[in-house]
Amino acid sequence: MSATTSSSTLQEPLTPFAVLDRSVIDANIDRLERRLADLNLPLRLHVKTSKSVDVTRRVHREGPQPIAVSTLAEAEYFADDGYTDILYAVGLAPAKLDRVVALHARGVDLSVLVDNTDQAEAVAAASRVSGHRIPALVEIDCDGHRSGVRAESPELIEIARILHDGGAELRGVLDHAGESYFSTGAEAQARDADAERAALITAAQRLREAGMPCPVLSSGSTPTAHSPSEKGGMTELRAGNFVFFDLVMAGIGVCDLDDIALSVVVTVIGHQSGKGWILTDGGWMAMSRDRGTAAQKIDQGYGVVATLDGEIIPDLLMTGASQEHGILELRHGSGGELPELPVGTRLRVLPNHACATASQYQEYSVVDRTGDPTRILENWPRCHGW
Amino acid sequence: MSATTSSSTLQEPLTPFAVLDRSVIDANIDRLERRLADLNLPLRLHVKTSKSVDVTRRVHREGPQPIAVSTLAEAEYFADDGYTDILYAVGLAPAKLDRVVALHARGVDLSVLVDNTDQAEAVAAASRVSGHRIPALVEIDCDGHRSGVRAESPELIEIARILHDGGAELRGVLDHAGESYFSTGAEAQARDADAERAALITAAQRLREAGMPCPVLSSGSTPTAHSPSEKGGMTELRAGNFVFFDLVMAGIGVCDLDDIALSVVVTVIGHQSGKGWILTDGGWMAMSRDRGTAAQKIDQGYGVVATLDGEIIPDLLMTGASQEHGILELRHGSGGELPELPVGTRLRVLPNHACATASQYQEYSVVDRTGDPTRILENWPRCHGW
Structure with missing residues (x-):
């Protein structure tokens, strides 16, 4: 299992699929590394969030360094990569x-x-x-x-x-x-x-x-x-989580929404106009059942919705999830207006809990918002199971 | 991907792993089939719960019959099997x-x-x-x-x-x-x-x-x-769900706990005696984050705990989950006594939502409680992704 290059865009793979913005990952790594350099304290990266050697190589540019794992399957997968x-x-x-x-x-x-x-x-x-x-x-x-x-x-x-x-x-x-x-x-x-x-x-x-x-x-x-x-x-x-960050980390003030590197691309498949609902093909199988923000001051439902470019759509949340259906609606009491998002529109959903959402996928489609934010540069596989 | 025979027991595969009792599956199928025969109404089995041709063959003994799927990946996988x-x-x-x-x-x-x-x-x-x-x-x-x-x-x-x-x-x-x-x-x-x-x-x-x-x-x-x-x-x-059933279905009275065919085998890894906690190596990655019974009259936490033989342990619930840790404790207010379950003890946990828990696994270990309930007869793979 290793990275493959891609020449497609986020409009092409069938939804749902997981996206990583590598420039966001790099900035998150840089932030923690600067802090640890000041402290002269080595990092043992926990790889349970990404379970990907390609993500881990963004931290360990000069080669393998100490890591923590949550399963022996991860240990074996990373050992295969020289850890x-x-x-x-x-x-x-x-x-x-x-x-x-x-x-x-x-x-x-x-x-x-x-x-x-x-x-x-x-x-x-x-x-x-x-x-x-x-x-x-x-x-x-x-x-x-x-x-x-x-x-x-x-x-x-x-x-x-x-x-x-x-x-x-x-x-x-x-x-x-x-x-x-x-x-x-x-x-x-x-x-x-x-x-x-x-x-x-x-x-x-x-x-x-x-x-x-x-x-x-x-x-x-x-x-x-x-x-x-x-x-x-x-x-x-x-x-470990800091590599991707997520809505739970943003909710407790450790990062901003802009620092979240992982999102899920979904497609609008219908509307229930009377209720202000937009239906998508991304349900809990796409996002996981994690509702970590439910216990926080601001409940973000199953996720915060952004355009395919990665721009957050104000107050649009994924509020409901069946196995393969998502329901998007405006945050209750927001007073905003539901954006017009016709059938076929692709959106990104930012997750509550990066570890849980990432685990629903076999690979990541990698983009970089410093260039064309919808161009897929590579696909990075990840390991699974125990 | 097809079934493989096994000569091991539930004591052998490393935990966590998913178990199906095929005699329970057969009884669940028999119950619905008898009802539909009375109605002279054909069943279109929804395969999104098991995503397994081996499970589906328990329903379609004479060969493929109509099915419903939740993803095109399922459609292709079942088409490969002649559906x-x-x-x-x-x-x-x-x-x-x-x-x-x-x-x-x-x-x-x-x-x-x-x-x-x-x-x-x-x-x-x-x-x-x-x-x-x-x-x-x-x-x-x-x-x-x-x-x-x-x-x-x-x-x-x-x-x-x-x-x-x-x-x-x-x-x-x-x-x-x-x-x-x-x-x-x-x-x-x-x-x-x-x-x-x-x-x-x-x-x-x-x-x-x-x-x-x-x-x-x-x-x-x-x-x-x-x-x-x-x-x-x-x-x-x-x-679809009826093939396995789960705690949510039991909670609304559609089945009994005894009708639940899917469980997850976990191992005790420690205790917090002061708090009445038993720690296991089965967390939300093993069970999913589904907490469907939280909204029901009886909240079953992340699952009901049984012995490795499948006997339910009265009032012992999985109440907490980290990625790879589970916390077991007595139902609050039950007044029971925490059983002595030393480090290394294997247990089965019955899930809130079979579709979500099953999706955490690449295969099922199949037992049959009409014989030795811990003997693994076969391993059945399942399909994934979209």
Whole structure:
């Protein structure tokens, strides 16, 4: 699977299909890289949003750098492209250790994540049996969002001890401020970032005091990575969504609508004039069922609608979705006028959640708004499954 | 792509993966077929739920029968398997006519759906240019749910006239009581079914009075197809979801939890004991973001949890989802006790919406609970994309 060049425009592929604007991606990358350069802090790009080596190459222009993945399928796909420093950033199901070991046998430095003694014992046992010292990070829970042990908990030491003494490689600690996706504004995000950092520093200190190594302190999320908070003590930042951004990130103030690189092209297939509805051929299969902005101050429905050129149409939202039908209407109370969009008109819809929408597609059609914004330059495939 | 046999069990493939119980599918098919036999009404199976020829063969044991599809990719995939009577049941984007004509050139009787004069003119023009009289149905709006023209509207005659006089084949009228997915109980569903039927009969009568043919009256949805209402005058019923059923259908009383054929196998990867959470490796990528039961009397979260054998665990729900993490907890207020499910335990999760969950997978692992419910008998692939 690799990129193919194209000589068509966004008027040609049958709808729905996913579009990326590579100039927007480049600007998003540039923004975070400038920030990390100031901090002298390396980025471990989370590739679960794009799952595309072509997108990742926009970040890693000089060749593979450290990445985080959400599935072993991603790890294998990126390993095929020469990536060797890969963190599998989801708590490990022990049955997956054979595939982890197989990646080590290929020369990939794949680290895994654990937050309990059962997992730690399984990783230690697989290390002893395979002869590969599998590197593992202990997941720290900094905000009660999901998984991980508390930095102050006795379990942290217990888990680390099993790894360290049992034949695995205790590589360090990791956390993720998942709650920051619900924190609006720079101040709230800075508090999340501070909590992320403080938890790791505490955890690392406890490990060292217990006589164990803790070379890696890995934290991050797109909101906290972009927060202008103190990062001292971290050894790497993880972020992934920022490459594409989306309406949820715009809703909490991490980006503007203009920074969203991913959209879905749909075609108008009808109207219900009495109700002010425009019907399209892009439903939830095209956008995903993600309604992340429903919980935000401004609910963007299933997406914000733009022209095929990428110009946002004021107050036009995708408000309804069947499997292969979308309903567009004006934002309730906007007082605007429904634009005339005849059957056959193509539009772009910006998604709530880039990770979810992108996952509905096998490839991306790539444009660049610094030139003709509807000219497709390349098609970039992406990986799937587990 | 065709079925492959398997000699493994549900303990073997790495999680998450999708499971079908074929004995449940067969019972679901048998139930609807008995009803339709009483009515002497043919079924046009909607294949958008399974997108699998192997599932469809459970219905069409003697060979291909009429089907409805939601994408041209499905039409082509089923045409490859010998299907020749296919209804593309989503309002047509005119640019798709080349692919429609290509299917006709292969000998497929593919009918299309229109609800406005622009579409009708495009179908008529493509018929004249290609020399294939493309069959089209006019979509009737029976409940204000989505698309279609009202049975009493002047547009109905106008659209039909363009098709009939313009070189296309006016094949009839179609409706779909989409609102029936929100109607709980047999009485409400019978009202929806009556409205579906009445709208088609009115529309057909008006076409015939205007001197045009209307051989096909096609209606249906899983709830209305199962409703014991009068169906006289219809020429076919469409239904698709019933093959798998799901929590939304159970929530409105169309099926029981036991009738749900699709589930997702996940693995326990950790616990947050203080909160009563069990973490799994099945998140929204595994289940989809569909939360159809959120609007129902009983909110089932992201899914109802069962053992690997398929026994439902009382009050255990998947309440939270990240991309690759699921959170299981007891239904709030249930007063039950969280079962002990150690790291590594495999569970099945029953989905809100079978169409959405199934679309997250490239294939199904097929079991049969009349024998060993964890033995995988076959793997059935499915089609994707547009």
